[in-house]
Each structure stands twice: as C-alpha cells, then as structure tokens.
Amino acid sequence: MTVNKLNEAFAAAGAAAWGGLPFSELAEEMTAEAIEKAEALCPGPRTVLVAAFPYYAGESGGNLSLYARGRDYHQVITRRLNTICNFLLQKYKNCRFLPGTDNSPLPERQGAWRCGIGLRGKNGLVILPPYGSYVFLGTILTDARLDLPPRIPSPGCAGCGKCQAACPGGALGAEGVDPGRCLSALTQRKGVLTEREQALIKAHPLIWGCDTCQQVCPHNAAPALSPLPEFRTELTASLTAEDLAGLTNRDFREKYGDRAFAWRGPAPLRRNLELQG
Ligand code: SF4
Ligand code: SF4
Structure with missing residues (x-):
C-alpha cells in the first residue's frame, strides 16, 4: 500500500491530517500496563496510524463544551476509521486493524506529535492549523508493516502562556x-x-x-469550520x-x-x- 493510497483513504474518511509510526517507538511513551493492553488487543503490534478530525462548528452560547455539542466523537471517528481499516484489510487480509479514539491504551497526542501532526500546545493539546486545537484524534493499531510518510516531530506552539x-x-x-x-x-x-x-x-x-x-x-x-457534518449539524x-x-x-x-x-x-x-x- 503506497503512502499516496493511504493519503486518499484518510482524506476520504474526513481526516485533516494523518501520520504513522512503529509501535515500538510509541511504546516509549507508554506504561508497561498500556503496552500489555495494546498487545492483548493486537498481538505483535507493528504500526500505529494517527489521524486528526476537525470539529469546530463556530462559537455560540451554551453550557456544554464545544467538542460535546455534535454527535459523539467516539462513534463518529470509529466509524470513519473503520472505512480505512476495511480498505487496508483488502490488501492485508491476514492482519488486524483496530480503530480507537480516546478509548484505547495508545497515547494519541504523543503519537500525533511524534508523527508531526500539528503543534505541541502548552495546554497539552494538538494544534492543527487552520483548525486550531479543535480536532479529535483517532488511531489505528495494526500488526501490519506499512509504508509511512516521513516524520518530523511537531514543533511547539507560540508559547505565549x-x-x-x-x-x-x-x-x-x-x-x-x-x-x-x-x-x-x-x-x-x-x-x-x-x-x-x-x-x-x-x-x-x-x-x-x-x-x-x-x-x-x-x-x-479564527479556526476553520469542520467539514464533517456530524459535528456541524443538529448541535x-x-x-x-x-x-x-x-x-x-x-x-x-x-x-x-x-x-x-x-x-x-x-x-x-x-x-x-x-x-x-
Ligand atoms: S486545563 Fe484548565 S483551561 Fe484547559 S480544560 Fe482544563 S481547566 Fe479548562
Ligand atoms: S500558543 Fe499560548 S495559549 Fe496556545 S497552547 Fe501555546 S502557550 Fe497555550
């Protein structure tokens, strides 16, 4: 599977950015317990793909956080990642592809930063221009060895405090x-x-x-609005x-x-x- 094909698959799934890294590298950021959990989910894990999905729908009054106003991102991002997993399964028929978003043992933000997705915010968030930090992160854990785009670790934010x-x-x-x-x-x-x-x-x-x-x-x-309808309508x-x-x-x-x-x-x-x- 070429990186270009994966670019197309992530774009079709609505990701604004994606990257990937060997599991062994992400494991440097994980506790022994988290590594064990990941290995239980996917024995012999080789690769982690990380993607960012914008959710900003504009500002309006309300008493719920902006991320929680649209459809549940766990459901939405998992469904979108599953389209990529199914695409990969066509080529890697004997491999596992496990989507996760905020519910897996993988440290998503550290994965994103190691892949060079966005900037490292001092607030602990991934900041992805032009969507700002209003992005959900999702991962795909797999035992497949995949071709990955080059990685330059994310730089820091403006650091204004x-x-x-x-x-x-x-x-x-x-x-x-x-x-x-x-x-x-x-x-x-x-x-x-x-x-x-x-x-x-x-x-x-x-x-x-x-x-x-x-x-x-x-x-x-001035963050760009999310192109994803689940986060823009029926708020x-x-x-x-x-x-x-x-x-x-x-x-x-x-x-x-x-x-x-x-x-x-x-x-x-x-x-x-x-x-x-
Ligand atoms: S770190 Fe502070 S400002 Fe940011 S979400 Fe938590 S309480 Fe709010
Ligand atoms: S740019 Fe400033 S406000 Fe934004 S994350 Fe960095 S230090 Fe915090």
Missing part, C-alpha cells in the same frame, strides 16, 4: 495538565466532590467540559434541569445516547446544574 494564565483550575503547569484540577475532568467526575471542586464548578460557565485554554489560544483566533449547545427532569438512566440514554456528554449518565450533569443554581 495565555492558556496557563487563564486556566480556572490552575491545572496547567510545566508538567502539562493536572487532571485533578482540570474542569474538563471535574465536570465529568461522578460521586462526591470536595468543597474546592464544587466551588470551581459553581464559578464555571459549563456543566460539561471546559474550553478556556482553547478559547484564549492565539492559534485558535446540542445547552442542557437545562428541565431537559433532564424525570429521565431514568435508560430514558437519558435513549434521548442523548449519541452525544459525548452522555457516557457518565445524567447524574454529573444534574449535580453541575444544581451547583450553578
């Missing part, structure tokens, strides 16, 4: 993101929160996710207490099961709405 200064949770430091202080993680957390965590959510404009470090980033000053920008009132977990899944904010069920959303009063 605006993301660190604006972060409401103080989650961004020299070591990257501290998930224990990041509103994106906190708004999704189930169970009892500390007083400090509750106060952070109370003062936050969103009940799901956080866009602050992306919105202040100069690389995101849900906000939820109210009334939207969730009386819904059982099953009702909630039926109503919102195709949305990325649904995976934790209605409880964290209700709690966050209540905290924000």
Whole structure:
C-alpha cells in the first residue's frame, strides 16, 4: 500500500491530517500496563496510524463544551476509521486493524506529535492549523508493516502562556495538565466532590467540559469550520434541569445516547446544574 493510497483513504474518511509510526517507538511513551493492553488487543503490534478530525462548528452560547455539542466523537471517528481499516484489510487480509479514539491504551497526542501532526500546545493539546486545537484524534493499531510518510516531530506552539494564565483550575503547569484540577475532568467526575471542586464548578460557565485554554489560544483566533457534518449539524449547545427532569438512566440514554456528554449518565450533569443554581 503506497503512502499516496493511504493519503486518499484518510482524506476520504474526513481526516485533516494523518501520520504513522512503529509501535515500538510509541511504546516509549507508554506504561508497561498500556503496552500489555495494546498487545492483548493486537498481538505483535507493528504500526500505529494517527489521524486528526476537525470539529469546530463556530462559537455560540451554551453550557456544554464545544467538542460535546455534535454527535459523539467516539462513534463518529470509529466509524470513519473503520472505512480505512476495511480498505487496508483488502490488501492485508491476514492482519488486524483496530480503530480507537480516546478509548484505547495508545497515547494519541504523543503519537500525533511524534508523527508531526500539528503543534505541541502548552495546554497539552494538538494544534492543527487552520483548525486550531479543535480536532479529535483517532488511531489505528495494526500488526501490519506499512509504508509511512516521513516524520518530523511537531514543533511547539507560540508559547505565549495565555492558556496557563487563564486556566480556572490552575491545572496547567510545566508538567502539562493536572487532571485533578482540570474542569474538563471535574465536570465529568461522578460521586462526591470536595468543597474546592464544587466551588470551581459553581464559578464555571459549563456543566460539561471546559474550553478556556482553547478559547484564549492565539492559534485558535479564527479556526476553520469542520467539514464533517456530524459535528456541524443538529448541535446540542445547552442542557437545562428541565431537559433532564424525570429521565431514568435508560430514558437519558435513549434521548442523548449519541452525544459525548452522555457516557457518565445524567447524574454529573444534574449535580453541575444544581451547583450553578
Ligand atoms: S480544560 Fe479548562 S481547566 Fe482544563 S486545563 Fe484547559 S483551561 Fe484548565
Ligand atoms: S495559549 Fe499560548 S502557550 Fe497555550 S497552547 Fe496556545 S500558543 Fe501555546
């Protein structure tokens, strides 16, 4: 399979950029446990392909993070990656091709940076001009040895520090993101929160996710809109207490099961709405 053929397959699947690297190289970024999980999924892993899919649909009011307003990216990106897996299977009939997006043991961002996809943001994100950091990453893990495009590791971002200064949770430091202080993680957390965590959510404009470090980033000053219809149409920008009132977990899944904010069920959303009063 030539790189040109793969270029065509990734473009047809809606990827704005892609790259690939030997699994052994990505393993340098992985824990022993993650390597074991990857090898259980795909014995004898040889190659990892990484792709970026834009999701920006413009700014409008709302209390859900921009990434969560369209269709659930897990479903959308997996479906799109599967078209590439099926294409590859026609040639590599005895090989495995496993798509993943935010749900695999592979460190997607490190993979993207090692492939030279976009820039390394100080906010820990992949920044891909002209889409900014509003991209989802997906991977394909395979035991096939593939021809790959040349790799020049991603350079750093403009390094202005605006993301660190604006972060409401103080989650961004020299070591990257501290998930224990990041509103994106906190708004999704189930169970009892500390007083400090509750106060952070109370003062936050969103009940799901956080866009602050992306919105202040100069690389995101005028991001291009996503060409992918799943992320541009039928958006849900906000939820109210009334939207969730009386819904059982099953009702909630039926109503919102195709949305990325649904995976934790209605409880964290209700709690966050209540905290924000
Ligand atoms: S998503 Fe929000 S809380 Fe998390 S690092 Fe970015 S600005 Fe900070
Ligand atoms: S806000 Fe500045 S430091 Fe942060 S990711 Fe963007 S360019 Fe880099």
